[in-house]
Amino acid sequence: MAHPYLQTFSLDGKIALVTGAVRGLGLEIACAMAGSGAHVILNGRDAANLAAAVQTITSRGQSASALLFDVADPVAVKVAFAEIAATHGRLDILVSNAGTRNRKPLLDFTDEEIQSMVQVNLGAGYILAREAARLMLPLRSGRLITITSIAGQIARAGDPVYAGVKQGLTGMMRALAAEYGPMGITSNAIAPGGFATEANAAAIADAKIHDHFANRTPLGRWGRPHEIAGAAVFLASAAASYVNGQVLNVDGGMSIAM
Template structure:
């Protein structure tokens, strides 16, 4: 048995939302390394062009879809056009997300809605658009990027924690509903990684010290360390894994 072939993504196409930089781009590079064709997504065309150039220089077949995940009309139009003109989207990674910090007692209502609209509604909209084609083909992989805050609360990020708890349950509910269509829906829960979103935390000596002391690995994660989990869940190796959240956190959840 050729075990490594179970992890091959050759012949597959993966759409990764919010993939112009950070974790999304790292996942794009990782899935490309396993043989997948990549569709980069984001709102910033210049950032996507730069990311595409980076992948193309490494011989990766790459397309871009420029849309905001909160714009349901743009999402559906972009996905429909791609499916009808270029071919199937076999793998969807719902990575696009934002975080706005602030004390809950006076957190702005519009900012609350913005976080939930991006993090939950966005994943729902893209999953519907791509999932409708996956259902027809009776095949597909959906990976939702969850978080430590899918399980844990922290001061100053109540809306983010609420949204990531919702993404965890979206993952489980879709697994229950779409499993009959041979669609596997799983999640990856990153711990604390060195990304643009965590700069304020990494620049806070008190939090940095706390994190290192409470994480068995004693360090922040690197985005490339999420690649193995993504390839596993996107590949044939994960065909009987459904509704699972795979936490990649250096052991944090096990020790807190």
């Protein structure tokens, strides 16, 4: 091979689960991991959309399968992990990506909306990590990768609940790095900045919001969805074997600029 070191970035033979993988950043991460040699289990809530996402990967001759469940339903999560155990007998990589947004001032939130945001984004993160750890611990290896946000690090008015749950996930990720590091499992986070995904379609269509984010970012633009994927492959690969408990900001420099 011309560049043998590149092999340390390979995910050959690995089994990866990516939640919320039918579109956006999750689909990009799933595609990149499959393209790096992993068998990727794509999770989603809509059977037709999920089948289309899996087809995107398998049509390239890469390996992927579908696992339909709602990450916010603990019973469904347990059933899904039992299926992974029965089918594959192992899990090497979890990318906890599924998330929802509800951007508005605190006074506009109902109790139910706050509870739902916390359950889908933060509670599900714990349950997914716990079930993944059950499969990784016997292997004494594994990669827990949590998608957080720079919104959990730098605050913006009118978005209080999302900021809190994403910061909570950072705390979880660090605690799990300490808890599972001795057992060979690493835990890290990727914090995206502003990416041009469907979730941000309305913001991008609004010239004022679009320009605010672009101008606030040293690279001068929104992230393209595929630009998230290299960070995920790196953290999942042997090249990141000594990276544990870290947040990798993929934000065009937004979080370090004044």
